[in-house]
Amino acid sequence: MHLTLVGLSHKTAPVEIREKLTFPAHRQEEALSLLLSTPDVAEAVVLSTCNRTEIYAVTVAGSDGPGAIVDFLADYHDLDRHELVRYLYFSEGEAVVRHLFRVVASLDSMVIGEAQILGQVKEAYEYAFANDSAGRIFNKLFRQSFEVGKRVRSETDIGESAVSISYAAVELAKKVFDNLEGRTVLILGAGKMSELTAKHLVSNGVKTVLVANRTYERAEELACRFCGLAIRYDELFERMREADIVISSTAATHYVVTKDKVAAAMRSRKGQPLFLIDIAVPRDIDPDINDLDDVFLYDIDDLSGVVESNLEERMREARRAEEIIAEEMVAFERWIESMEVVPTVAAIRAKAEQVRSAELEKALKRLGGLSEKELKTIDALTTSIVNKMLHGPTARLKMVAGEKDGYTYVETARFLYGLDANPEGRATHAGLIKSLFGRAERAADKSTQNEMGDTIGC
């Protein structure tokens, strides 16, 4: 059994290629069933988003898993195989686990820390599960990957900081007001950027939108889009008392909002904070306003600075996410080890030997006075019985373990014999890990991957 990944993403393929290789929801069932009809593929999950198409598969040991998947992709989308390979990346074994965990943690996304990818991977897995193409290994792998996604989002700040100007404004507003539900925003000027920011604020719960513009008709037009209220330009400072957030983007060449006017408006706000966003260049709002108590003013440079520092922070948080991924990979490896046939057989034998020794000791106590020769004979007899009883099952277990779904036999044996722990530790286990993670064959695979233009690590 091998873990295999074949895919392409925004990092390796332009949109013209990506759009040709999508698997929309209504075609997933068909695609999965075609994939599983290939004798080389035991389990499969197809992840298809606007930025990536990836096929995760458990392929049969000794087969050309990546080749089979490339054939499937080329046939399914009616593309030239050699042309297609130029855009694909291939991973096998441990690298697949790492890649999936990085994808779910959104470390491989176009915008690091974006939240949608976790849901998209969940959806892909659910399709596979519903179509019986996710078996024991993928059930464990994908569920653990969701755990990775959750941990990364809850234990790091990777997705918490806004990376666009308008979202940065919303994020800052939430740091002032906590909840934007029921708040009032005053838009000064009818620029595109202020409209976009207001749109984000409204989608975050802002209730009332007031629009002031030198041309009243334009104010009405914009207010209409938000079911808001247009106000006369000369009423601006009077209505500012009602506003919690002010967005300004007029074409004025001087300060439209001055410190004394805002100070006067603040007096009737009874200590309620006022958040001002000045997106205009040249600026509309006197920067000295920021010195007033309870007034927080951000201009376009401040917001850009916030975005920049947020991006840097996401990169820092990405390093913490990598640590979480490393921890989860160890956990997955442990699970794989527990599915290992060699330690399972050893554990069965150890358990049988434990039972034999205990029973023999009890019997010898009852018999008493036996000669050395008789003791040896009884010992050999019981050992022989145990060995003969175990030989058949363990030999057959070893035989089927390497086959498709062989790990289910191992798991059943562990269940039947009540083996809850691996008695031999990790070092001696080789078979399934080697098989799934492809460690023994990595060196051999490397040359193939290079030939295929591998881009592992994205």
Add this chain to the structure above:
Amino acid sequence: MEQAAVVSFWFAMALYLVATVLYSYHFVAKRPVFSWYATFATGAGFLAHTASIGLHWGATGETPITGSFNSLSLTAWTLVLIYFVVEHLVKLKLYGAVLVPLAFLAMATGQVLLGSESFELGEAAISQLDSWRVGMHVALIMIANASFAVGAAASGVYLLQGAQLKKHKTSALMKRLPSLTQTQMLARRAIMLAYPLYTAGMLLGIVRAIEFDLNWWFDPRVMMSGVVWAIYGSYLLLHYRRGASGKLLARLALVGLVAVIVLAIIARTVPTGFHIFGL
């Protein structure tokens, strides 16, 4: 039993210290598991603390309101209790990193004062204490003090977050701290709850004091409590009548807490007035 009380007391202090470290680590590293451990350590500390107060009372017969050690220990106990209410209401563990160490400090101060304090209650003092009014007076003042501490903690957070927002630079601190309106609301509600309790507690104490001493006001702790009352009264007045700025109110809440600390610790050590039983 007394030994068990001492062991429980030190055990509670150790657990509060552990909780402080865990709350702080959770705040810095954002590890949910540590916040759970922190709450667990605080809860375990609180149980040990409760046991310590009960055992000490049982063993010595000293009510938990007599002497610096007892009253500071009870103040710390009330503070932790109030913190649990706050944690439940605002679902924020941040205040654990402020209020639990404050409780720890109150206990540590009580322990320090225990060594330097020696007083014997005379019959007159015992008869003064023998009234439901005194018990209510102490209970109300302690709950009020704990709430004032919550108000001050929230105000401190408000000032910190306000300064971050004024600087125009996002930082991990800014992201971890709650919003201005949330901290402001917590501070106001805590002080709003505390003020009538404090007033009622003061009035009960005054009524009891008048029964015994006509110069009741000539006591450093009574005078200081008048200052505390005036500070928090101004806070509420400035907020509700004048609509004062959040920054001014937050500073006032912190000044109020300083006055409470002066009253609870420093005024206690002045050897004059009728508060000779360490209330």
